[in-house]
Amino acid sequence: MSGNPPVYPVVWKEDHVALIDQTRLPTEYALVEIRRYDDMARAIQTMIVRGAPAIGVAAAYGMYLGAREIQTEERGEFLTHLETVAETLRQTRPTAVNLFWAIARMQTVARQTLGPVSYLKKVLLETAQEIQASDLKTCQAIGDYGLAVLPSTPQKLRLLTHCNAGALATAGYGTALGVVRSAWRGDRLERVYADETRPRLQGAKLTTWECVQEGIPVTAIADNMAAHCMKQGLIDAVVVGADRIAANGDTANKIGTYNLAIVAKAHSIPFFVAAPLSTIDFTLVEGSEIPIEIRDAEELYQIGSTRIYPLGVEFYNPAFDVTPAELITAIITEHGAVAPSELYQLQTQQVV
Numbered sequence: 001m002s003g004n005p006p007v008y009p010v011v012w013k014e015d016h017v018a019l020i021d022q023t024r025l026p027t028e029y030a031l032v033e034i035r036r037y038d039d040m041a042r043a044i045q046t047m048i049v050r051g052a053p054a055i056g057v058a059a060a061y062g063m064y065l066g067a068r069e070i071q072t073e074e075r076g077e078f079l080t081h082l083e084t085v086a087e088t089l090r091q092t093r094p095t096a097v098n099l100f101w102a103i104a105r106m107q108t109v110a111r112q113t114l115g116p117v118s119y120l121k122k123v124l125l126e127t128a129q130e131i132q133a134s135d136l137k138t139c140q141a142i143g144d145y146g147l148a149v150l151p152s153t154p155q156k157l158r159l160l161t162h163c164n165a166g167a168l169a170t171a172g173y174g175t176a177l178g179v180v181r182s183a184w185r186g187d188r189l190e191r192v193y194a195d196e197t198r199p200r201l202q203g204a205k206l207t208t209w210e211c212v213q214e215g216i217p218v219t220a221i222a223d224n225m226a227a228h229c230m231k232q233g234l235i236d237a238v239v240v241g242a243d244r245i246a247a248n249g250d251t252a253n254k255i256g257t258y259n260l261a262i263v264a265k266a267h268s269i270p271f272f273v274a275a276p277l278s279t280i281d282f283t284l285v286e287g288s289e290i291p292i293e294i295r296d297a298e299e300l301y302q303i304g305s306t307r308i309y310p311l312g313v314e315f316y317n318p319a320f321d322v323t324p325a326e327l328i329t330a331i332i333t334e335h336g337a338v339a340p341s342e343l344y345q346l347q348t349q350q351v352v
């Protein structure tokens, strides 16, 4: 294992939030200071911070920063202004439900806490910190449950992952990459294969960076190489994260996840989704109800500052797709791994 310190994408620093700028990795490791809620909203929208649980943590701090900016001692007026903050943060990214979950939790705490506005603000900061601390523990539990459910042979596994569901995408440790980490630390990992993940290349830029930080052997492949690698017998299991899971287990995750699930099924390779309960949206019956973010075409036609397409082409850039539950072997949560059809049993465990 390498001696690099753990990666925390969101850090509270006395009076501001420090974010690792994920748009600049791996070429540059830079921190961005966030002091105002509208800057936090921009950081989420522009993907300085990204990944469903990390977005939730960032939004929770965004709510506190917004609360801190409200200049009134009158409780009703404070709550009205806080709703404006919440709405601004809600408008940033539509698919990852952790964003809405964290904002709702902060609003509930604000509404239910008695006392002066100054005290409400203090409790909101503590709640954001609690959401963050609990996500870290959650990811470690997901990693451990994931390790227990991975195929028992071969002893050293080759795991394929998509996008970045690592420490950078959570409070730390990661969900899918948390399972990879636990397998590595438990001596059950030969290597991880990282899909590049077009168009934003989170696999290429972020997953490989995290693996190199920890000394985890990593092989990068372009997205269209997964079926070939499976056919060659190079992959023992697929582990991915999630942005929103419907009650029936249909799972929205980074665009390309659905392709991967289909090719895994075609090769009889187990396909695991690793996610905290905060990523499950029990209000949605099935995946067709999950809103899919459509992002700027520039992400597709430009690499860095270079346009790779001729002028005159039209683009379609959905950021997520939905993998049907029947293609998923198990969903690994902090309360254990369950078949998608058993997901409903975890409903009572969810903190709302």
Ligand SMILES: CSC[C@@H](O)[C@@H](O)C(=O)COP(=O)(O)O
Pocket (backbone or CB within 6 Å): 050, 051, 052, 053, 096, 162, 163, 164, 165, 166, 169, 170, 174, 175, 176, 202, 240, 241, 242, 243, 253, 254, 255, 319
């Ligand atoms: C633990 S993160 C799970 C998902 O959020 C992750 O797989 C993913 O799709 C991230 O998408 P992104 O668009 O980079 O925010």
